[in-house]
Structure formats: C-alpha cells, structure tokens
Amino acid sequence: MDAASNDRGSDLLREVHEWTGFADSFTHVRTGDVPRNVSAMLAGVLADATNLGPKRMASASKGISAHQISWMRTFHARSETYRAAQACVTDAHTRHPHSRLWGNGTTSSSDGQFFRASDRAAKRGDINLHYGSEPGSKFYSHLSDQYGYFSILPISPTESEAAYVLDGLFDQDTVLDIQEHFTDRGGASDHIFGLFALIGKRFAPRLCNLKDRKFHTFEKGDAYPALSNHIGAPINTTLILEHWDDLLHLAASITTRSLVPSTILKKLSASPKESQLARALRDSAGSSDRCS
Secondary structure, three states: OOHHHHHHHHHHHHHHHHHHOHHHHOOOOOOOOOOOOHHHHHHHHHHHHHOOHHHHHHHOOOOOOHHHHHHHHHHOOOHHHHHHHHHHHHHHHHHOHHHHHOOOOOEEEEEEEEEEOOOOOHHHOEOOHHHOOOOEEEEEEEEEOOOOEEEEEEEOOOOOHHHHHHHHHHOOOOOOOOOEEEOOHHHOOHHHHHHHHHHOOEEOOOOOOHHHEOEOOOOOHHHOHHHHHHEOOOOOHHHHHHOHHHHHHHHHHHHOOOOOHHHHHHHHHHOOOOOHHHHHHHHOOOOOOOEO
C-alpha cells in the first residue's frame, strides 16, 4: 500500500468515525478511556484490515509512527472493542432512514467466505478441497436484511458452518432484533433446527435435494399418505419430555449469552455415541435435515 492509497483509506475511516464515533469504542484495556490519538487508532485498524503491520503502515502514513500504532493496537484493539466498534457502525446504518427501504432489521442471513492464504500465511492455513488444494482461512458473516454486517467470525475452512450460526446471532451488541434467519445447506443441521425452535426464532435454510429428505412427525407415516415417501421415523416425545428441563436450560444459557452456542454444538456433534440430550434436541426440531 502506498501513501496515497493509505491516505484515502484513513480519510474514509475518519469520515465514518465522524458520522458514528466508532473509534471511541476502542477503549483502553485498563482505564476504559477512549483513544487519545484517533489517527493512530484508525491507522491501527487499517493495519489490521490490510495485514500490513505497524511498521509498513507507519511508512505509508503521514505523521504517525510505528510505535504509536503498536501502542494503540496493544492497549485499545481487542476482540471485544472491535465487536463494539462494529456494532456502533451497524447501529448507525440501522438508524438511517434509507435502511428501511431494504428491510425492517428483523431477518438476516449468514454464509462463509474462503480466502486463500498468502505465501507467508500458507503454513497457518487449512485446506478444504471444496475450495481447492490451496490453504486459507474462512470468515462466517451475518448480514441483516438492511445489508448491515453485524457479525464476522473467523473459522477453520474444515469446520461446519452450522455450529456458528447462533454464535453470530447472539455474540453481537447491535440494536437489531433478528427473528428469522436464513442460511444455505452448510448452515443447517438437526440441532440448529431444534435450538431455533427452543429460543423462539424462525430458521429458514435454503435446502437442496428435497426429494431425498425426510420429515419427522408426531404420527406415523400412514397419517400422511400423499407424503409417505418423505416421512421418516416419528418424533420421540417421551425422550423430549425426559430432557425438557435440560433443553430449556440450554436455550436459556444461549439467549442470556452464558454459553457460546458453538461450544455445546461441537460437543453434541462430536460424541462417538449420540447422547440422549442430543437426540432430544434433534427430535425437538419437528422436521430435520436428515437425509435418507
């Protein structure tokens, strides 16, 4: 990045800060004070975004030293302050009257995007043959119906996207009240269907190959003769009732942000032998993503 392009990037960030005040979200780790040197803070954000580092960013900046950028990154740039800054920008976007032209901020979607690693970062990247033979990283992003991003999570390209759907919905501090969420097939699983039902939100994945999927009902398949080829095993209501308190506790822990959803979802999915709680959660979904 040359000095001219860096100046344009810094000017853009400063203009956004003047509109939203997002740089004030990068509070000091000990005192909680806002950054005293906003220019150095914005340069630090730009250095993180471009992966240039303090030295290269300072050489492309005017009147800002590498020490100033490093100091700001050390004491002000943390995952929680980035999340707060992102929420500040997203909320400003949500409050803008033009945002209502696209949606009311109650629906959202999420999807993963793969980025190939550079030569220096290749050894730290993972390989997923779905994206080719080159290593890289994946970012799982949540976007509201007003086209405002409210969560961007770095995940391994080899991990299931479904485990992170609820992370993005709850691990964010915006004013958005998401009631319905869309994903592609990669974001759908039996457990996700069940958790959405328990927390009172609607899950609407875009599923393919519907003819190969099964619906699970309370009655036997004979009750739906026209759909007999698509009816799977009946829902185990006894199992759900036995674990109802545990299911409610799980849902409450997620909605109060006492538990990171991906943590429990990975444990439920990783067990060699499916636990009773995992089965109860799966059956509580009503209809599932299981294929015949």
